[in-house]
Amino acid sequence: MVVTDTDIEDWRQVHNAIIPDELGFDDVRERLQRNHLDVAYLGEALVACTTVRPPSPDLAEPIVIVRVLPDYRRQGIGATLLERALGQAAESGGEGVATIVWEPNVDGLRFATAHGFTDEIDRYVPDGETSAYLTLRRTK
Numbered sequence: 001m002v003v004t005d006t007d008i009e010d011w012r013q014v015h016n017a018i019i020p021d022e023l024g025f026d027d028v029r030e031r032l033q034r035n036h037l038d039v040a041y042l043g044e045a046l047v048a049c050t051t052v053r054p055p056s057p058d059l060a061e062p063i064v065i066v067r068v069l070p071d072y073r074r075q076g077i078g079a080t081l082l083e084r085a086l087g088q089a090a091e092s093g094g095e096g097v098a099t100i101v102w103e104p105n106v107d108g109l110r111f112a113t114a115h116g117f118t119d120e121i122d123r124y125v126p127d128g129e130t131s132a133y134l135t136l137r138r139t140k
Helices: 005-018 025-032 077-091 106-114
Strands: 036-042 045-053 063-068 098-102 117-124 133-138
Touching: 005 025, 005 036, 005 045, 005 063, 025 036, 036 077, 045 077, 063 077, 098 106, 098 117, 106 117, 106 133
Parallel strands: 063 098
Antiparallel strands: 036 045, 045 063, 098 133, 117 133
């Protein structure tokens, strides 16, 4: 669970390494007010972060997002973190579960579809960007 300033900075570091939307420290602190954020380590090494967004008026399903740094992928870390995030999402209520993946993140898309997130329910391109973010519902 992200609690300390160090946790916030570590979560931000993983997010910004994977997603081009460069978040500042205060951006993460604000997200912490409405989402459950976690960071993961392998020994002393920072390897991943997760986000669980509760259901909202815009989407009845909670959103789970798992981000694993490239050097630590395909080792089961993402699957373990996803299971934990799914448990947190279930506690937040809502119907089903969804994720959001930046379309150029081929590894992220492969991970999401391998874990049942196959039903695309939204696609958006932020102002000033050319790549879409996909919202995928879990179907299995």
